[in-house]
Amino acid sequence: MEMMSGAAMVVRTLKDIGVKHVFGYPGGAVLDIYDALYAQTDVEHVLVRHEQAAAHMADGYARSTGLTGTVLVTSGPGATNTLTGIATAYMDSIPMVILSGQVPSKHIGEDAFQETDMVGCSRPIVKHSFLVKRAIDIPEAIAKAFYIASTGRPGPVVVDLPKDIVNVAEEHPYVFPTDVTMRSYNPTLKGHNKQIKKAVSTLLEAKRPVIYVGGGAVISEASALVTEIAEKLQAPVTSTLMGLGAFSSTHDQFVGMLGMHGRLEANKAMHNADCILALGARFDDRVTNNVEKFCPHATIIHVDIDPASISKTIAVHIPVVGSVDKVAEQLLEQMGKVDAKAQKAKLADWWQQVNQWRERDCLAYQKDSKLIKPQEVIESLYKHTKGEAYVSSDVGQHQMFAALYYPFAKPRRWINSGGLGTMGFGLPAAMGVQMAHPDAISAVVTGDGSIQMNIQELATCLQYNLPIKIISLNNRALGMVRQWQDMIYKGRHSHSYMDSMPDFVKLAEAYGHVGIRVTDPAELDDAMARCFAMKDRLVFMDIEIDQNEHVYPMQIKFGAMDDMRLSKTERT
């Protein structure tokens, strides 16, 4: 049996699990673990500039690969700084393991220096957590953490490690656990046969079906299966913000994102549907609008791995507990041979209606403005990346513009904080993406508000040569807040302006990167081309856009799904 210190066990366990990257920041309680990291090359540590960014980096890494992101931080402030990142991952079901240092066991509860109850602080925003009490328990706790984080409905798991158990001076036998299953944890993956039969017969009888795809389809790698179902049924397909790319946005059955800032045709199709097949979506309030008025004619089939997501906000008719991929296989098997042509003919009237809604062209915007429109920036980004980029996003208007104007053809390409809506997520997430995919284009769409929430990571980008492309839509304001103030608060722009903006070009240069400012619509295309031509450099595009642009369409509060504002003056 191999003997090693607790600190060495932490690193060794990560290696044995197959972890390649750890995002973190050292400090007193984890010095032993950092010392163990120093002695090896199997696990690469990425040093961030703020622990929140470590969590977001691990998150972007996880979202773009499907692997579990790993974070290592010290006790107290190191641990609490990750909380926003943990909550972000929790809301979007992202697999993540956070190893946090803790004060020595005998000082726990004494309000020792840099002590916080990390297990307690993180309890409402983790899938599970461990406070490890003995060095010999380290391998099992970490292995279980990875197992829990990555199976069932994924989520973040905290492993709190008191300093005394990782002491490099004491050696213990290391045993990598061969079995991490738990009697109390058995996620249901396959759907109930009776429910599958009911679902298929309802779908095949439907005259106005819609497929509503969510993040669960991305997480369970079910893109091909979802597409097969959609093509068999010939139904219109809509996607949540989290599901974008699971079903190709360039497919002719795709009617766009749904919800608060969804496309008119998507929300119209949902509201008028007689059958909705929800695949790994959770009927979030940013989708449903007023639940009382939600899709009044539809028989709802809800496939979700988390029973607690079913009938939480909307009562569904045919619940199916299971992972999207497994249930999709079952649905396909139950459907057997469906005549796609006959199905298409049967849904001809429905498609005629849907196409009428499409003709309204709800994403149209003013093209001859003297100011740069945010929409054209995203379209230009799409053009210059050929739709192949990994696009991370911060939170606000720019996030919605990116979601609406960059058609994602593949899953795991759209990386955004959908559930928690965390400003400051974008840049570190894009860094995690770039670490995982060194040869791919990792772009972040951000704004002058969001980018300043984790801008210190520009230093990390230099240290690790991460050639991120930062597309910052600079409107000198907190655009989404300003939009709501325009609509609801009579244009009283309370604290949604930024009066002392840094010179972002100089700032990028100060951090050792390239900055490009664009103010004229005529220069946009050329600037974007220069940006993406610099393959090895981080480029900060500071793009001055029209401050008064709003995101449309937008659902009208308390209305049904399809009650929408289509512009500043038009409503449905």
Added chain:
Amino acid sequence: MKRILSVLMENAPGSLSRIVGVFSQRGYNVDSLCVAPTDDKSLSRVTITTQADDKVIEQITKQVNKLIDVLKVVDLTDGSHVERELMLIKVATRSELVRSEIHRNVDIFRAQIVDVDSTNYTIQVTGTSDKLDAFAHTLGQTTEIIEASRTGICGLARGEKALRP
């Protein structure tokens, strides 16, 4: 509507706080909570009393079930069940008249006097929460209640149904 949830969970540090956390973070009430290890010491059984309609109890049950440490959850109020609560109540015994009235009530409610002092009795009573309320109310009409402590409801389903791993 009163609901009694019975939860079987790992007897591990932090398990109870996770269950209680589900109630506080999702805005559900805990009316009473009763928890102890089972005959299998690796497991704990928690009985939680709450007020909830069908939709809310379904969510509570699912959210509690989702916790990694939880093996099983049942709503005992869903079927026929036995429920009991224990109360220790200390009352002043200022006069012979009061003492004899207390004795009469103790007999009627099938309670027991478990401790005696020159100025007070400590009485143990078990039964449904209603019965305990009624007993406390009756004593309160006779004498001064000094203090009382209740265990919260614990319960089992009737018949062959059982909450086992």
